[in-house]
Amino acid sequence: MKDSFGRNIDYLRISLTDRCNLRCVYCMPEEGVPSVGHDNILRMEEYARIVAVAAKMGIRHVRLTGGEPLVRKGCVDLARTIAQTPGIQTVALTTNGVLLPAMAQDLKNAGVTRINLSLDTLDAEQYHQITRRGHLQDALAGLQAALSTGFETVKVNVVAIRSLHQDWVSFARLTIDQPLHVRFIEYMPVGNGLTVAGWGSDDVIPTAQLITTISDACQEAGLGALQPADDHRPPGDGPAKYWQLPGAQGTIGFISSVSDHFCASCNRLRLTADGRIKPCLFSDTEYDVRTAVRSGDEQAVEDVLAQALSGKPKNHAHRVGTARLMNQVGG
């Protein structure tokens, strides 16, 4: 399906819940998380019906996210239903990895082929500081489970934040002997500053600068300089630009959500856990598909999706941030 600017929209990111077993400082407040009432959250069969209509309209790829998608009961069954929906070609998952050791095989059997695991540091103390209640060994066990289960692609998402002084080289090393794709993502100051990290726009490290910093650090560590690797892109439509260490099995990607927005090639819509279609991450305009799906009228669902499609803005006009936090909009 095409939007008003001729972009082909074939990707739907679905937030299964706004809840999470962690509290990353840039994503959620520590306490007093404004939780959406149970009745306002889409039921699993409602997600499935919305996806069926979206697939008829041209959605081909679905990513399950959150909050933490794996804390939502029934997520494996939903993944299976979506994977079997006529028209859907791929089902992917974005997770913090904590519950993956117990669930990776079931997810793969259900038809999930791609896993993105969020991990911002390989230092145990810093991991606990960022996630407030997480333990690095759990995330690493999740990563190991993702790799050993044999998903088509496993990517590690690292949000780059200047104040954290993350150890880039240790992430780069992960890509040498494993078919792992590490992607550095520019920090987005979202949620009207509701999180308490105290970070601002100074903490965004522009991709061009980060590539040079990481390449220099890798050279200094004797790993060689980064080389462009867009020919070795991992499968999956993504806005990342890929680089590689000499002889590495995996790649190092960069996503410049802030410094170089990729709106011209945007192919996605988002579905929030409370049943709103968001045509753009950085816009507060939302379309109510929950009422439509609860009316039982398939045409009403199609109408809302069509409205959201035609309401998709050309770009986010340098605005970065929304009134809602990332756990609510499915980052």
Ligand code: SAM
């Ligand atoms: N809980 C899952 C996870 O952490 O992967 C899925 C949801 S989480 C909201 C999705 C992604 O959004 C994660 O990779 C997280 O690091 C990223 N994210 C959250 N807040 C962000 C922010 N302010 N700037 C950049 N990325 C952010």
Ligand code: SF4
């Ligand atoms: Fe939870 Fe993911 Fe947000 Fe961290 S980034 S608080 S793991 S939803």
